[in-house]
Amino acid sequence: MKNLELPFRPRRLRTTAAMRSLVAQTELTPRNLIQVLFVRDGIESPQEIASMPGQYQHTLDSVLDEVSRAIDAGIACIDLFGVPLDEDKDDQGSVAWAEDGILNRAIAAIRHKFGNDIVIMADTCLDEFTSHGHCGPLTTDQFGNTVVDNDASVESYCKMAVAQAKAGAHMVSPSGMMDGQVAAIRQALDDAGFTDVAIMAYSAKYASAFFGPFRDAVGSSLDGDRKSYQQDPANRREGVLEAQLDIEEGADFVMVKPAMAYLDIVREVADFSPVPVAAYQVSGEYAMIEAASANGWVDRERIVLESLSGIKRAGADMILTYYATEVAGWLK
Structure with a gap:
């Protein structure tokens, strides 16, 4: 057969692994890649999360081991979530800013052991710490509906940050989607030195x-x-x-969460953002x-x-993922 007279043959750039690389x-x-970790109060050994096989709620000791593994793998940042005792929860989530709260104890332990060897980021939200599970204290609106109090929540986030x-966090990460939270937290951090x-x-x-x-x-x-404070999945703008x-308001990074179903948002934010853009590959994606x-299958x-490559290709500068340390090992 006579060769086709083609002006371009893109397959030339796919011929070998070296060429593709x-x-x-x-x-x-x-x-x-940012490794997401959970630390739980009142347990003596790591507890596997049933709906996230291979992921654990850690003790203060075992979370140090995980951070060490992450550092050895070349991971530059962790994102830390705290799981308090049920009896420590209240309607304000006050254990979130208590010095002896599980999250702050874990931050302090990690900073003491590893210093600046890895960036310690802490989740700055109240949903894990409130007895009702919402991201801030509740109030009643003019129609008698129970709603999350935006401004009171922001005040609590400031105390938490x-x-x-x-405790030693290099970075805080407000996730409650309250209006004005970033500006208020920036001011609170600056005022506290x-x-x-x-x-x-x-x-x-x-x-x-x-x-x-x-x-x-x-x-x-x-x-x-x-749904009254997190965004409607139907909305892009x-x-x-x-x-x-x-x-x-002064954010040093912005994030899109979840990642997989919102890659169009990641791309749009990345196209205009003057600060680094993160995306979070969330628990449902992992599961x-x-x-x-x-x-x-x-x-x-x-x-x-x-x-992960798809999230990066969409424009994310960094990806929060439960796979971070494992994937770093593969990449090395």
Whole structure:
């Protein structure tokens, strides 16, 4: 057969693994992956999270081991969530800013052992700590409906952020989606002398069904939903607006959460953002991959790397993922 007279033959750049590596347009690196970790009060050994096989609620000792593994793998940052005792929860979530609260104790232990070897980021939200499971104290609106009090929540976030900074956090990450939270936290940190503590804002956080397994991970007490403060999955421009507002308020990073179903938002935010953009591969994304691979329906390593590469390709500078340390090992 006569050769086709083609002006371009793109397959030339796919002929070998070395060629494909040479022209790859997206690269995953360990330093761009953030390991998400949970530390739980009152347990003597790590507890596996049933809906997130392979992930654990850690003790203060075992979380140090996980951080050490992350550092050895080349991970540059962890994101830490605290799981308090049920009896320590109240309607204000006050254990969140208590010096002896589980999250602040864990931050302090990690900072004491590892110093500046890894960036310690702490979740700055109240849903794990309130008895009702919402992201702030509740109030009643003019029509008699129970709602989350925006301004009172922001005040609590400020106390929480300062407590985390005192414990040793390099970065705080307000995730409650309250109006004005970033500006208020920035002011509170600066007033307390923590001008070098950074803020990663959960800017476009959607009221997503993909968060389901996470509620097991943090022992959530939530009854109801968070649709009145997290974003509607139907909305695109709203996510862009939220990111713009957080940047104007002083966010050092902005984040889109979840990642997989919101890659269009990641791309749009990345196109205009003057600050680094993060995306969070959430618990539901992790659980689906694990379930499919456990059943032999997908190649686990390939699909994990493909999913993360897709998030990176969409524009995320960094990815929060439960796979971070494991994937860093593969990449090395």
